[in-house]
Amino acid sequence: MPPAAPETDAQPLPRCPAPGVTPVAGGADVAVHAPDASSVWLTTQDALGREHRHRLPRRREGWWFGHVPGLAAGTRYGLRADGPWAPERGHRFNPAKLLLDPYARAIDGGVRLTPAVYGHVVDDAGRGDHRVRSDLDSAPDTPRAVVVDLAAVDRPAQEPERSAPASAPRHPADELVIYEAHVVELTRRLPAVPEQLRGTYAALGHPATIAHLRELGVTALELLPVHAFAHEPHLVRRGLTNHWGYTTLGFFAPHQPYSATPEDPQATVRELQDAIAALHAAGIEVLLDVVYNHTAEQGVDGTTLSWRGLSAARSYRLDERGRDIDVTGCGNTLDLTDTATQRMVLDSLRHWVTRYGVDGFRFDLAVALARGAHEDFERQHSFLTALRTDPVLSQVRLIAEPWDIGPHGWRTGQFPPPFAEWNDRYRDAVRTFWLTDAAARARGERGGHGMGELATRLAGSHDLFGGHDRGPEASVSFVTAHDGFTLADLTAYDHKHNEANGEDGRDGSDHDLSWNHGVEGPTDDPSVLAARRRTARGMLGTLLLSTGTPMIASGDEIGRTTDGNNNPYAQANALSWLDWDLDQPRRDLLATTAHLTRLRRELPVLRRRAGWSAGGDSDGAGSDLSWFDEHGAPMTTSAWEQADRRTLQLVLDGRPLGHRSALLVLHGGPHDATLTLPPVPGASGWVLEWDSAWESPGGRRTGEILSPRAEPVGAASLRLYSAAG
Template sequence: MSVMIAHGPLPSLARPAGLVMASSTTTASQPMLQFSYPLPYGAILREDGVQFVVFSKNATAMRILLYRSPADPEPYRLIELNPDTDRWGDLWCAFVPELKAGTLYHLQADGPFEPEQGHRFDPHARLIDPFAKALAGDFLPGTDGVVRPPKCVVVDDHFDWGGDRHLCRPLSETVIYEMHVRGFTKSPTSGVDSPGTYLGVIEKIPYLKSLGVTAVELMPVHEFPTNESDGTNTKRANYWGYDPMAFFAPHRGYAEGTEPGAHVNEFKQMVRELHAAGIEVILDVVFNHTSEGNDQGPTFSFKGLENSVYYMLNGDGSYKNYSGCGNTVNSNHPITREMIFHCLRHWVYNYHIDGFRFDLASILSRNRNGELVPNPPLVEYIAEDPMLSDTKIIAEAWDAAGAYQVGSFATRRWAEWNGAYRDNVRRYWRGDLGMTGPMATRLAGSSDLYQSSGRQPYHSINFITSHDGYTLNDLVSYERKHNLANGEENRDGDNNNYAANYGVEGPTRRLPIRKLRRRQAKNFLATLMLSQGVPMMVSGDEVLRTQRGNNNAYCQDNALSWFDWRLVQRNAEMLRFTQAVIALRVHQPTLRRADFLTGSPHGAGELPDVSWYGTNGQVIDWNHTFHSLTCLLGPSGIDDPAARHVLILMHSGGQPQAFQTPIAARKLEWRLVIDTGADSPADAFVESQGPLLDTGMPIRMEHHSLRVYVAR
């Protein structure tokens, strides 16, 4: 492969002192570049050097900038590729001998700057490789107007996994714990040696095990800018991380080590240790937009390589904005689609990731013109990809432009965040009229949303709260959002929360209100674990973590968002209750069926798999508006000796209510397992057997309470 010789100063890069240009003359310090095969993409470590491959259709020149340190504002060496010999189709490639793991680099591309035609090449821009496996350093300030993003790092993918493989737990048997890597241990109260890091998560694995969850769903861990110093013109910290800039790279800010690429191995250590504890790892991935923003945003990666391929554009070259973040990734363009496939496979193979939750996944259903289409190629390919066949794939089946596809997102490979579950359960326990029927539907697995398309209850990811919105404590303590700390005059965040404060907005010393709030929190968590489908809870809800009414804490990288570990002791009652209801679900197959309930027995002499009753013990009349519900679940059709009959009584009214045991259930012997209306420890019987039910006597239910009985 020949090398282009630069004659005179390049217009694209001021040549700092000591900058070495690539030359066709081989020396001991600057060996001749060699021929390379133009795949795979990115910087690939070879035995005797590094192969660089980058896509750009409209670039007229391509350069590789090499750096010695993450803090260096200028490269020490510039390699200019020859478009006649170093370009194969639309792929630019070069093999550079003697480079090793840890090599730092940027890309740089010349080409037309014609925004109205979709082209935004900038010969001065330092560009992050879209396939970079790690980044190092920070955005560096400059006086020349050039954005200097973190350096790309050449990564050695080798890691001693010790035989680790995917756990492959069935989705129907999964309990998901959504958490933020930094926020989980960053608080000084965490007591870990490596707070706010991947290694800090490892130190808290015993806690996760004690809780009983089977999977952690990590909020974005691919690289993202963190604040205004990162060249993205934001005035607020990017705590959540929903603003990606390098899809293949784990976030450097969650590392303990400071060497370039140290976070790669630390992330792998975290996954390996979580797997050793029986806990799967699901990543929240954001393929709907990037941190380059709209036409006013910076150029530091995709814009400077092939803007019209990576982003959806309007006819005048402006950015379509279905993400609400300034731009929209053109995910169904073949090139972008291929990049996403490679990215998912990279996380599955090199990081042993067990599944993915796709943020604003409805954008993946939009074609290159932004139109929602049936059977979108990307969505279908992800479902059929052979390397992803044993992973969990979960959609947030809506976007910021009005698309709402809950129940209709895609094929049976895709599970979905069930927004209808969240809203219906919140409204039922708030005491809204007419919610008993919807509550029963959600408790039974949301057949109205999933059964007609051939999917199953486990395609419904049930949740009461998520990172986006109130915490569980705040859901029962605030009726209005309190987001002034975000600096947007309380305009941000959802206004429809279906929340209640029960008499006082925010904290109170009034014991009756505090007691009711705690009871409601238990009702929510118990309902979540009793429902057919897959439960997902948010980190800290088990100990009533608060964000003081902030329902959009995306920029709050502080104690408002961090897990306060003092709550583990202060709210030990709530933690114990959560552990109990999770254990009930995990050990009771009747609560986590793989198929929809039928309302009929599966064999002669058996009770139906589900029956619904009113407070009088008679078959329920769905036409009435009431607050009470009795659900009798049977193990009929379950081939597991641990399966038992389960009797669930729910009452969301403001006054106590007497329930009669259904006649069909009176022939069984029942023991109380959960009673949210009772004080601890009588609210959950974990290590001892609860009292027997006298089926001939009325069951007095407290207001806003739930009970669970299990047949012996």
């Protein structure tokens, strides 16, 4: 261990302060939850490298707290805890390990992977017996928490306990268009951003970034994790890092390497606040992808960095032998049935709303957060109830990734209001129609999946979100996300190409529902390239013209590729960064995306918030949502049962809401066709607004088309019409 100065006792306090370290006059108040510990110290280091330990008096309910004189803003500190070493009961106390404060508002430095950062004895490869305690001191190899005076870094006009800054936009739910992005990927090569700012929080708020988002027409930016995170040992040993950040090291601290001033953690806090304020001023909400289901410590064979050294038996789900119950695939699972752990998560969420102005959250593997004492998913879990009733958190957007890898882990459509959910059923239906079924047709094969599933998804997935006071807006519809193929790669690869990840192809999905259009990977064949672009436009148009809340994956609007790697989580390099050197086809795709979001704004009937009427006759005609076949006749039961059907027309009657009606025409066949447009509700004809056959929208309109009439449509195409007048 480092040389130690004389140990001192923290001054007792009459009551427990807020968790973590809070600067006050003359020092800081400290509170640490470690209910099974026998001793807890806050430690600092002086200029001579001596460690100063301040013993915290234990007071009540598992909290150790006291006042530490002279502990000022900017001070780096750590924690140590002693107590039973009883792995079979989940206790892994080890005073030789320097621990991060779970409530640290800023974190300086990273984890250096050595045997010392493990609580148990391991060799240089991390192999060892998790039951044997290690006496190696981890202080030289672990990051430090930083005391942050939040009042000093808050912008003056911001009230510390309100739900959001006054400038935050509050878009109606039907106007939400989400853009999922990574801080570094989005801005690392954006030319108009100064070089020294690229890949940072400051770049997010730069006018060039905001200009792109506004041109695109998105109303919410969803950021991949910005919580402080570490890198998995197996990646570090291969010379890689966790690029995406789904390995949380601190739930209250922004990831320091994303800062333009990484040497100043307090300045980082302000930098991220300013970026969010700039996005708000541009009318763009900010959502965070948050990972409260597991931590960077991995399983019991993993490192001891924070929670494991303070309250492993309480923080993590463990079995009767003290081993992890892992429903996340990441080695451990946080136990939100534990009161203190649940409080930490809720405190963290409120921190990001009240201090940074965040407008909402996407919860990674949200089913893991709502598993009860018997590991079953509980729709009325206390954590979900707390979110829904909290005066701050109930007012922001809550989006669930509605699955984990545990038993019965798929729960799409089963979260309570006001949760929205990622709709994987939508993703698979769109990909199946435009890609795998199309590929089968291109090979001359008959059959398919029919149109019923796709029709349900286009209309807002009423079967999943129609009950419990929810509607189409609860469906976060997507075709691509950060994991899986990009939009361009879906059309260019039949198989994943993840060799760069060093896992021999074991990582990443094997069920991408992609189609390479006859050539695997890059090609110079103009017909193949044109077909790929047409398919990509069809999927993008389907996404942005469907009922529900659309989410665009960053870079899809400019034809981003990751060279067939469908899991580039460890690729912190040019493979992941967006390439802004756009050729004409990629500029055309950007213009198309912007055109589609503009049509979504201009035609409110596409953004219906309530479920569609089930009225009308038995075939659906006469309701405000009607389905027609290629002849302009209402779809019949027998037509719906045709597995090889590839053409469908959808009329959205806007008259009940005082809006223009719209017509979506989907033709997935491999050849051009002629169809008859259906009648126009309350108008004389249809106006063609967009055709996926167009390389670029170019402001093209064909004028009024009388209905019914025969209308030629291109192979594998999607069209949008609006009612004339």
